[in-house]
Every structure is written in C-alpha cells, then in structure tokens.
Amino acid sequence: MKQLNWFWILFSIWLLSLDHGWWMAAFFFLLTGSQRHQMEVWIVLLLSFRMLIPFSPDIPDQFQGRVIRLYDNSVLIENKGVRYQLITETRLTLDDWVEVEANWIETEDSSHFFAFDTHSYRLQNRIAGLCEARTLKVLQSSKSWRGWLQKKIETQPEALQPALFQLVLNQGKDDSSFLAECGFHYAMLLRLITGILGYFFKEDTVKRAEVFFTLFLLLILYFPMALVRIFFFLIFQKDGKRKSCLPFYGLLVYLFHPPLLHSLAFLIPVGLMLIPHDRSSRILFLVLIQSYFFYECHWISFVVFRWIQRAAAILSLLGWLQLITDLPFFTYSMHALEPFLQLESEIMIGLGKIPTFLFGIGLFHLFSSLKKKRTMGLLGVCFVLLTTGWVFPWAEVSVINVGQGDSLLIRLPLNRANILIDTGKKSASDKVLQFLKARGIRHLDALILTHQDEDHCGGKDILMEQMEIKEIIERYQEPFCLDSFCLVFLGPLKDYEEENDNSLILAFSLNGLDFLLMGDASSQAEKDLIQTYGRMHFDFVKIGHHGSHTSTSLAFLNSVSFSTALISSGVNNPYQHPDPLILKRLFSYGIAVLNTQQQGDITIGFTHFFNFLITSNQEFGIIKKVMK
Amino acid sequence: MGKLLIFFIVLLVSFWIQWHPWHGLDEPRTITVEVRGEIENPGLFVLEAPATVAVLMDQLEFKENASLDRLSFQQVLMDQEILIIPSKAEMEGTISINSATLEELMKLPGIGEVTAQRILDYRSEHGGFKRLEELMEVPGIKEAKYAKIKDQIRL
Structure with missing residues (x-):
C-alpha cells in the first residue's frame, strides 16, 4: 500500500466545500496516490487562495467585453474572468471588443435530476447571466487570427459552416460537440503531420516542427485549452512519461481556467492518460464518463470513438487547406465523413447529474493500480447496474419536472414494473424520456393518461415511438394491479361537462404511504368524490389542476386530510399556478408543499426500512409518517 | 484499505455539503388570527396550524352579549384571518345558512329559488357549512353576491 500525503487529503476535503468541488478533490486525491512533491503542495496552497473568492457575479446594466464564443443566436462575452451570454441577431466576430447595455433575462428553468441543468452549467462556466442588448456597440473590431478565420469560414457554403467552425476554429456553434472541446482531432492532426514529416526528416527536426506547429495553432486560435494541453505535454514530457507532468497540468488549468476542471475537455484526455493503455480499460473508462455526464450510455460511441477522432483530424486538415487555398477539399470529403460526425452529435446530448458514487468508485479503481481483473469485474457490475437501472433498487414515486404539465412515474423495486401517469407537454417529452432512460427503464407496463389536455398527454406519440408500452389506460376501470401493487381508480364518478372534471382520479399505497392523484379535477369533481367516499386520509396528494383556485376547495380540505401536497407547475x-389563495389554504391546514417550480424533480423512495424524499434542488428528507 | 476508507470519507463529506435536508414536514407552521368585536381580549392570536375555532375558543373571553352564530367550532382558521365576533343584537334577523329553509334563503338579496336550492344541496352534500366563506363554493355565488349578503347570514 502506498503512503498517503495527509496534506493532500485535507486539501481535497477543503476543495469539496466549493461548488461541485468533489471533482477536483477526487482528482488531486487520486494523483497523490502516486505523486508526491513538496513544491507542488506549496504552489497549490498559494494558488488556492484564488478559489477562496466565490463566484457571485453582479449583473451590470452596462458592460464591455471581448467576444470569446459564438453560438447559434447568442455570443459569450468575457471581461475580467466573468462571462455574459448575449442574445443577438447582429453578426459579431470573435475578439470584437463590444459595449452592451443589457436587459437581463430570467432563466425559466428549475432543476432536473438528469436533464440539462442551466444553473450548474452557468456556475461551472462562470456565466453571470443571459441578456438581450438594448444597444450594442462594437468599440474595436476584431484584429485577431481567429476573427479572420471566422470571416473566411462565413464565406463558405452555409451547410459546411457548422462543421468548419467545429473542426478548424474549435467553436461548436451549438455547444454540443465535446470532440471539438477535447481537441482530440488536434492530437490526431499533429500525429498525422509528424508522421508525414517523419519520412523526410530526422527525428529531432520533426519534434521541433511539431512544437513549432502547435505553437502556431495556439497563437492563431487564441489558446484553446485543448491545444494548451497538447503543447504542455509536448514540452514537458520526459522519456514518454506523460503521467509525471499531470499534476503540473492540473495546476495550470486550476490557475488559469478553473471551470475546465469540471468539463469533459479536461476529464477525458486526462483520464485516458491515467488508465492502462489497452482497449478494454479505455472503453470502460468512456462508459463511466458517459454515465456520469449523460443520462444513458450509448455503446456505439465508445466502440467508434477512435474512428471519430481520426475522421475529425482528417476533416480539420482538409478544412484548413480549403480555407487557405479556396479549393473544395473539405466540401467533397465532408460527404464521405459526415456520418461519423453526425453520430458524435447524436450521442452527446444533455448534461446531467447521475449519481456520482458509482462513477467515483469506478474511477477510483481505474486510477488506483488495482489488479486488472478485479477492476474489470467491478466495472462490469457497475455497467450492468447502470443500464438496467438497478442502481436504484428501491421503489419510487417521482414527480418529473416537466414545466407546466404533469408527469408522474411509479417504479417498483429493480424495475419490476413501471407505470407512467401523464406525459407532460410535447415539448417536455425529452425530459420525461431522459428521466426514464436514466432509470434504466426501457418499457412501461402502463401509461395512464388522465385526460386529453396537451399538458397531460402531449408527449404520448413520442413516448410510444421510443418506449415499449404494454397498456395505455385512458378510462375509468377496475383497479389496475401488478405484483402486489394496485392502482385504484376513484374517479371520474360521472360524465361532466367540463373536460378537466373528467380527468382520472387515482389512489395507491406503497410501503405504508398513501397517495392520491387528483389530475385536473376541479371542486365539482372533488365534491362528488367526498360524497362517494366520505372522509379520507392520505400522506401525499397531488392536488388538482396544478394548484389552480378552481380546485382544492375548502370542502375537499375538510374531508380529505393529508400531510404533503405535490404540485406540478412550470x-x-x-x-399563475399555483394560486396564492390555495397555497395559503394549504399552509393554514398545516400541509407541506412540494412544488416542481422550486424543488425540480421530486422523488419519493421506498426502502424496506424507511421512506425518503430527494429533490433535484438537492434537498433530502426521511419521511416519518405523521398524520395531522 | 486505508485509501478506500478515505475515499469513502471524501464521498460522504461531498454528499454532506451538496445536499441539505428538507424541513417541509417538521417546519413549525403557525398562523396568526386577529379577533375583534364582542370580546374582552381583542388582539392577535398565534396558533399552530391546522387550528380550528374550538382551539381558539379557550383563549377568548367573550362579552355577555357576544354571539357565536357566525362561528363553527369545526372551522379551520386561515392565516391572517380577521374574526369579528358580533353582538346578539346584530345577529337578530339574520338567516342561518345551516338551518334556513328554502323560503328563508330566498329572502336574501340576489338569491333566487335556483341558488337557494343549490345552497340546500350543498348543505346536505357536505354536512353543512363550516365557515361563511364556504358559501362561495356553491355554484352561482361569487364574491360580489357574497359581499351583498354576508351581513345578513350566520352559520
């Protein structure tokens, strides 16, 4: 067993106190397993004071800054380390110095477990906020090489532009390309060039040419971190041992561009460097990375990973040639190689927060030099757990944050049965699918649609395409039973004129907790419910119509007692759901409220010993059964 | 082994820092009710939610001529509610929405036979009104109509 440097451990724990700090902590901690240099410790200690300043940007009415990144209809402007995202129609060039009078836009998104989380993305990338420009002045137009390249690319046919931006300028216009950010194609490109040069010149000359060429790219492209990494290892690697310079590279990144530590662009190359150099380890590492950052693993992506790299390298070389010589190299090759790049953009979707522990364990075993067989075995188990959803062995009821709309998932332990109640709007079907896939759910035993409103069954068609659904229930029927679980239909009790009143009212009981789901039923349907069933007790009630004042009448509250109200609203x-009047009523009746607006995704889990609650805004609680 | 242990400690600490407990259920919810009118100790009363009038009653000292006709013991008090205890004289001539007949209800301004019948229906369906405002849950009675009749009714 290797000795541990206690300082590093304490330092790691301290880093944890920063937002998402555990990444860095794990990284440094793992590095210390093999490396110990007193100097580094002191350097880190000094530099870490930089991180003591938390990121709490103010949002000024007016700001100046340099354009550092282009998106489809917005740009990123940086000034002294703080970034602002500006929505604009004006064509700006990279490295323009602009002055903006801004109207700040509030982001309309609450948190999710698995879907893209705007808030943490902003924090990680030090983006202060999103704004529109009242006035936009270009104080000094771009004189950099980057700007020149951009203008050059913009003269090319429109269809080619996104790919050229990605491969030549290292700017994914839609921000989905992790390949461009990781810069693997640069590495390949350099290898290609040195390979060609190797035929003609001596080794020393080739080495020097490589360094020179990298430096050239660095200057032109304004120091993308991917190239900095390559350059760094070119200069500092001794006898091919890249591992020994890793801590220094970590420091460098930590010092100049801390957000990068969280990103794939840092983790993938560094991780690939650390793990044993054989195919199986590499594939497992990619599996783990994917399972951490994305809601599902796509097996194709890591099998063809190498080939995507190569294709991108060749394309970027041709892209350069086309830009410089104006001959259509790129145009032709694009057709041949496009499928590869398509694949890349298809598999790299939303950023999420899948349970870290699994990923951590895998990474730990990969990095620490355990016996290969054991590591492989462990990772194999992790992979099975992830893809089958057995990572979450407990039963759960989740209110999926679909914005304005309803979607609720009931899952029995080990995916024995999955029932989805409503799908949310069509536009929210992504979020539902991501949630299901992240839980390893590939089929639904039942899809229950309470009524035909768009915000309840809009995603039905998409869901039916993507999932195997055994049964779709849209009408009142006898209790629906699977295993020992029964879903009871309480309503609608008659035909109402109002469409909302005809919505299905469901009740079920899981592990001692009773649930009532009111759908969109209004006070009229509530009245009939009370009359038919009399006084009732529940633990959780999803109150009717997203908390509108037409539902949750006083009579309902007097007859149906419950401790927690669930509200699904955007x-x-x-x-303006939920209505303040209803919230006040719930408060006065001593009922706690969980609202997807604040809490994001809400999951109530059931284990053999206790029931618990976790929400995607990082709240958790043990549910003690208290009836009031 | 030591390394593994420390790894899990790090994991635990990270969990502890990133997640915070939800106090929704244990949170003490107190409501404030203002009581005025025919009582000896008017003022604000702080009660633990959910509180019914029966709970509040222990703390009130009624004057001799106070009338309880507008209160139901089962009524759940709302936060920041204002209760006005009327005198017996004021209550004279008012109509009890919990016991009035169809003809009596029709004497109220703006209440015709249809609405009066609906009130009767609601009463029989829900076992009576537990607070005056509940009258607004009867179809056909909105805020404007309720404002007109609220001084002429009791529970």
Missing part, C-alpha cells in the same frame, strides 16, 4: 407559467 416556472413563470402564464396561468
């Missing part, structure tokens, strides 16, 4: 929704 941030800043035009109907």
